[in-house]
Amino acid sequence: MSGVGAWIRYGDPITPEQTAFAADHYRAAILQPWELDAAAELKRRRPDMTVLCYKCLSSTRDYEPGPVYSSGVSYKEAEDQGGNWFAARLDGSRIEWNGYGGHWQMNVQDPGYRARWVQNVTAELADSPFDGVMADNDVFEDYYQLNLPIREASSMADLRGGLDLLVHAAGQSLNRVHKILVPNIAESRRLPGRWAAHAAYGGGFEEVWLGYGPENLFDPHTAEAQLPQAEGPGLSILRVPTDGNDNHPNFTYGLAAFWIFSGGRGSFSATAHDDYSRTQHIPALDWALGKPKGNPKGRHHVWSREFSDGWAAVNFNNDGRRRRRITVPSGLVDAAGNPAPSSLVLPAQRGVIYQRGQNH
Structure with missing residues (x-):
């Protein structure tokens, strides 16, 4: 598929x-x-x-x-x-x-x-x-x-x-x-x-x-x-x-x-x-992120979930001051194949997706 x-x-x-x-x-x-x-x-x-x-x-x-x-x-x-x-x-x-x-x-x-x-x-x-x-x-x-x-x-x-x-x-x-x-x-x-x-x-x-x-x-x-x-x-x-x-x-x-x-x-x-x-x-x-590794994790309307072949996070807050720093699992890459950061600050009403790198 x-x-x-x-x-x-x-x-x-x-x-x-x-x-x-x-x-x-x-x-x-x-x-x-x-x-x-x-x-x-x-x-x-x-x-x-x-x-x-x-x-x-x-x-x-x-x-x-x-x-x-x-x-x-x-x-x-x-x-x-x-x-x-x-x-x-x-x-x-x-x-x-x-x-x-x-x-x-x-x-x-x-x-x-x-x-x-x-x-x-x-x-x-x-x-x-x-x-x-x-x-x-x-x-x-x-x-x-x-x-x-x-x-x-x-x-x-x-x-x-x-x-x-x-x-x-x-x-x-x-x-x-x-x-x-x-x-x-x-x-x-x-x-x-x-x-x-x-x-x-x-x-x-x-x-x-x-x-x-x-x-x-x-x-x-x-x-x-x-x-x-x-x-x-x-x-x-x-x-x-x-x-x-x-x-x-x-x-x-x-x-x-x-x-x-x-x-x-x-x-x-x-x-x-x-x-x-x-x-x-x-x-x-x-992308096929694979099977979920556990349930969605959420705190203060910021959610993430890890998969066998990727990871996604989203910030539902609509107040621009409610940016959130979140930890990113290792071994992931972005759409251009660049390594994902170890952590990132996710602005309000934004999301991010990474997939598993070929060497992991």
């Missing part, structure tokens, strides 16, 4: 060069559902890679020509059913997402919508090269300015209830045809048990791990509330925000935390907001 990277790739059309690079450097991939050729090629080159297709739980898009859609129910199909599967404001008007033109909120409380979503997606995936579905917009708050109350939903708790039923129904149905469901589980740290319940059918995707944006990282208590997500169940895909530059320090910050708290299970990515058309990568993403 080549590294721990996740290729979040549901933007522009995929190039053959990107597919070849992905096969060499990623453990998991999320593609648009019509990228069947790319999915088949990835599975041919890397049978061990988990390749998921994107499907939105909460919206349909009026601009997609089909016959394959990024939603479980197409815009035309919803209209043909009389329009009741669209969410509506109190005056009866449909709700277009703020900031995402052509995306229309669906009535996730409607049992007919949920049943059709499950039926359509299960049938599409049954004989597909995809291993399963990344189900986007398993939302928690009102991210798209629905401005509740709306018809059939007085609060976000009502929408979350409908999504909960949809996730469980979809997960069970997909599992029956030997496919997995990996929802994009928003803000699960705020509701105990939410991550484990929604990830029970193959895994979970955390799109804002350790922060909302490159300059908006979480305080240590919030970051540590997310850490159980790294343990599963199933495939945990954890994305840390950057400004789009692979040399951004958040890339290594998130990767170090991924290793410390997942022990190398799951998959990791670092991207800018909605920057899902490239092959994000740093050399350390390919």
Whole structure:
């Protein structure tokens, strides 16, 4: 298996060069559902890679020509059913997402919508090269300015209830045809048990791990509330925000935390907001640090963990004065092959990773 990277790739059309690079450097991939050729090629080159297709739980898009859609129910199909599967404001008007033109909120409380979503997606995936579905917009708050109350939903708790039923129904149905469901589980740290319940059918995707944006990282208590997500169940895909530059320090910050708290299970990515058309990568993403030598060690929100073939450390403190000096195990090297120092001072919200040198 080549590294721990996740290729979040549901933007522009995929190039053959990107597919070849992905096969060499990623453990998991999320593609648009019509990228069947790319999915088949990835599975041919890397049978061990988990390749998921994107499907939105909460919206349909009026601009997609089909016959394959990024939603479980197409815009035309919803209209043909009389329009009741669209969410509506109190005056009866449909709700277009703020900031995402052509995306229309669906009535996730409607049992007919949920049943059709499950039926359509299960049938599409049954004989597909995809291993399963990344189900986007398993939302928690009102991210798209629905401005509740709306018809059939007085609060976000009502929408979350409908999504909960949809996730469980979809997960069970997909599992029956030997496919997995990996929802994009928003803000699960705020509701105990939410991550484990929604990830029970193959895994979970955390799109804002350790922060909302490159300059908006979480305080240590919030970051540590997310850490159980790294343990599963199933495939945990954890994305840390950057400004789009692979040399951004958040890339290594998130990767170090991924290793410390997942022990190398799951998959990791670092991207800018909605920057899902490239092959994000740093050399350390390919490293195999081996098996953990003990549990994570932490003090004052500074954590480290040693592995048979490497070591990682992270400082979750968000106060710049809370730099910490930590001891580095011997026999390690950095990405350039230079020997690691015997100790280092780790600034706030930074991480470091070293691998075992060839002579050790």
